[in-house]
Amino acid sequence: MEPDMRAQGETGEAGQVLVSGKESHFPVVPPRILLTDQEGTYGASEGESLNPEGESILKDLRETSQVRIHRSERLFQGTLRIGGLFVLALFATVLGVSIVEAWPSIEKFGWSFLWTSTWNPHRQIFGAWTYIVGTFWVTGIALLFAIPIAILSSLFLSDYSPKWLVGGVSTLMEMLAGIPSIVFGAFGIIFMVPLLRDHVEPFLSDTLGKHWDFFNGDSMGYGILAAGLVVGIMVIPLVATVTRDSLVMVPRETVEAAYALGSTKAETVFFVKLPAVVPGITGAVILGFGRAIGETMAVLLLIGNQASIPTSIQDVGYTISSLLANTFTYAVIDPLYAAAEIELGLILLVISLVVNTLGRELLMKLMGGRLAGSVGGG
Amino acid sequence: MAENPLPEKGLSAYRKVRNALLGSLTAVAFILAVTPLLAIVYVAYDRGKAALSLAFLTTMPGGFPVGIEGGIANGIAGSLILIFIASLLSVPVGIWAGLYLWDQSHTRLAKITRLLSDLLLGVPSVIWGVVGFFVFSTNTGFGFHWGFSGLAAGLTLGFIMIPIVTRVTEQALRDVPRSYIEGALALGASRFQVVRGLAIPAAITGIGTGILLGVLNVLGQTAPLVFTNYYNTGIPKSLVGSNGSVGDLAMQIFIYIHEPSKELHVKAMAAALVLTVIVLLLDMGIRLLAWGSRKYAQRMG
Numbered sequence: 001m002e003p004d005m006r007a008q009g010e011t012g013e014a015g016q017v018l019v020s021g022k023e024s025h026f027p028v029v030p031p032r033i034l035l036t037d038q039e040g041t042y043g044a045s046e047g048e049s050l051n052p053e054g055e056s057i058l059k060d061l062r063e064t065s066q067v068r069i070h071r072s073e074r075l076f077q078g079t080l081r082i083g084g085l086f087v088l089a090l091f092a093t094v095l096g097v098s099i100v101e102a103w104p105s106i107e108k109f110g111w112s113f114l115w116t117s118t119w120n121p122h123r124q125i126f127g128a129w130t131y132i133v134g135t136f137w138v139t140g141i142a143l144l145f146a147i148p149i150a151i152l153s154s155l156f157l158s159d160y161s162p163k164w165l166v167g168g169v170s171t172l173m174e175m176l177a178g179i180p181s182i183v184f185g186a187f188g189i190i191f192m193v194p195l196l197r198d199h200v201e202p203f204l205s206d207t208l209g210k211h212w213d214f215f216n217g218d219s220m221g222y223g224i225l226a227a228g229l230v231v232g233i234m235v236i237p238l239v240a241t242v243t244r245d246s247l248v249m250v251p252r253e254t255v256e257a258a259y260a261l262g263s264t265k266a267e268t269v270f271f272v273k274l275p276a277v278v279p280g281i282t283g284a285v286i287l288g289f290g291r292a293i294g295e296t297m298a299v300l301l302l303i304g305n306q307a308s309i310p311t312s313i314q315d316v317g318y319t320i321s322s323l324l325a326n327t328f329t330y331a332v333i334d335p336l337y338a339a340a341e342i343e344l345g346l347i348l349l350v351i352s353l354v355v356n357t358l359g360r361e362l363l364m365k366l367m368g369g370r371l372a373g374s375v376g377g378g
Numbered sequence: 379m380a381e382n383p384l385p386e387k388g389l390s391a392y393r394k395v396r397n398a399l400l401g402s403l404t405a406v407a408f409i410l411a412v413t414p415l416l417a418i419v420y421v422a423y424d425r426g427k428a429a430l431s432l433a434f435l436t437t438m439p440g441g442f443p444v445g446i447e448g449g450i451a452n453g454i455a456g457s458l459i460l461i462f463i464a465s466l467l468s469v470p471v472g473i474w475a476g477l478y479l480w481d482q483s484h485t486r487l488a489k490i491t492r493l494l495s496d497l498l499l500g501v502p503s504v505i506w507g508v509v510g511f512f513v514f515s516t517n518t519g520f521g522f523h524w525g526f527s528g529l530a531a532g533l534t535l536g537f538i539m540i541p542i543v544t545r546v547t548e549q550a551l552r553d554v555p556r557s558y559i560e561g562a563l564a565l566g567a568s569r570f571q572v573v574r575g576l577a578i579p580a581a582i583t584g585i586g587t588g589i590l591l592g593v594l595n596v597l598g599q600t601a602p603l604v605f606t607n608y609y610n611t612g613i614p615k616s617l618v619g620s621n622g623s624v625g626d627l628a629m630q631i632f633i634y635i636h637e638p639s640k641e642l643h644v645k646a647m648a649a650a651l652v653l654t655v656i657v658l659l660l661d662m663g664i665r666l667l668a669w670g671s672r673k674y675a676q677r678m679g
Binding site: 083088097098101148152155160161174179183184186233265266294325332348349357360 | 389393394396399400404405406407410414415417418421422474475476481482488491493494496497498499502504505506508509512516537540541544569570594598600601604605628635647653654657658661662665
């Protein structure tokens with residue numbers, strides 16, 4: 001794009017005026033005429049652009065400057081807008097593809113798709129209930145495990161830990177949060193599953209399982225517990241980081257007032273600071289939920305992939321994302337089967353869009369723009 | 379934080395105990411939070427070290443089942459190809475969209491764009507896989523009909539990167555002092571001159587950070603590859619069509635860990651360690667870059 005060609009033209013003209021022997025440094029032409037569109041390129045003819053005397057110079061300037069930014073600037077702004085449209089188009093593609101490809105299933109099963117628990121490709125009956133329940137089991141276990149640990153450890157980092165530890169450890173935690181999902185999954189298979197199978201699950205059966213069937217089961221290692229714990233480990237850094245960011249913003253006066261009233265350190269931290277950051281923690285938990293619910297590869301490796309509704313914490317199960325990653329390439333042969341799977345994906349998409357909108361609004365209010373976002377799953 | 383200013387004498391036993399208990403509870407939670415993360419790196423090293431060597435990085439997999447001999451050169455090459463394609467799509471588009479969000483940040487369209495771009499950040503990677511499959515890979519209906527191929531997978535990863543690059547670019551541009559921009563505009567520079575000569579050079583570290591952050595995010599993505607690329611034990615000659623799949627580190631781990639073979643599990647853990655180290659180094663680079671540019675900004679006032 002060229003600078004402003006006409007501006008150069010004008011200086012040239014003014015220069016002509018100057019060399020033509022006049023004493024004054026001011027061009028003889030009244031400034032207004034210089035400022036107006038002399039070539040008449042933009043619709044205004046010479047006569048019209050000469051405003052009658054008495055009108056404010058300011059208005060004049062505004063009009064002329066509008067004429068001046070007219071073409072090149074508008075063109076550039078329009079060009080930039082295309083960049084934004086790319087993002088809009090990408091979003092439309094994601095939503096559009098999901099809805100269009102899921103349409104045969106939406107049309108055939110309607111709302112009952114949500115609470116039907118049959119999934120039978122041979123009889124062409126599909127229902128999402130088993131997978132929705134499985135997804136919420138894993139997400140629930142993950143969050144139950146992650147939230148207390150994350151919140152308490154962010155309290156540790158903000159108030160209890162020695163100063164030299166804080167910077168290094170929180171950086172380390174954020175870095176380790178970037179480890180890919182597949183590595184967590186492999187860790188789960190190699191380390192977590194044997195640990196659960198040989199130690200944790202037999203222990204659960206022998207103690208809590210004696211009283212509640214919920215903790216009973218044949219200890220396989222694989223299952224919703226393994227998947228939930230590993231997803232929980234993945235979610236901890238995200239929740240802890242966002243919580244710590246909001247803990248930092250608790251006013252110093254509040255803390256000092258609590259101390260001045262005679263609170264102990266624990267009382268200040270737990271009964272004054274913690275309630276003050278409830279909105280931040282809520283946002284952190286919502287983001288953690290959004291991250292956990294879309295988790296794919298680690299869950300796929302650990303959950304056992306059996307389409308049954310878990311009744312015990314030691315049961316195997318299936319989540320929406322692991323079903324899609326596992327069977328989608330077989331499902332595409334059968335249009336209705338594929339559509340049903342994509343409708344499952346659509347459910348997941350809608351849930352995570354809603355969750356992320358909520359979390360974003362909440363945290364935007366708190367932190368003003370800088371959103372701790374991360375791509376879900378992997 | 380202020381040290382406990384209270385005379386401990388005046389506290390009841392209950393409050394003393396509660397103070398100590400809650401304090402140590404946070405310490406326990408902290409240990410519980412950090413240990414598993416460190417354990418992952420340690421387990422990957424411990425179980426994978428038998429396979430680790432320089433040759434592991436530079437040889438192609440062989441033997442039967444494939445991978446039992448040789449290394450992960452196909453995975454490293456494939457991951458590089460995928461990241462290159464993804465960046466080729468997402469860097470220009472992301473910077474473009476970021477410039478738009480910065481330049482016209484107050485308009486209604488920009489606000490909607492910003493919201494949707496943030497929402498795209500939260501789209502689960504399986505969904506990206508499905509979208510990538512229908513846009514690039516499928517051979518029925520609309521789409522590019524490229525089959526399971528490196529190009530399809532790379533562009534799908536590019537989709538994932540776009541919102542990341544967009545938002546980080548916008549943020550980096552926002553951090554350029556407003557007075558610079560207004561000064562240039564007041565001197566008569568056009569918007570294009572301001573963007574090209576001032577805003578982008580001033581924000582270039584931030585934009586670079588954004589690109590690296592995007593790469594970091596797609597580096598370990600496996601789910602989208604299941605839908606668009608799957609896996610290749612070699613390096614393909616073409617990136618489109620039925621023989622166009624590329625190898626990929628993350629897919630390699632996924633496939634090796636699925637095999638009922640101890641040797642392949644060792645290889646999987648070694649590959650996991652390599653992937654983890656790459657990710658951590660990249661992360662460290664990003665942090666250094668951000669730290670350096672912060673220092674620079676401080677010095678410049």
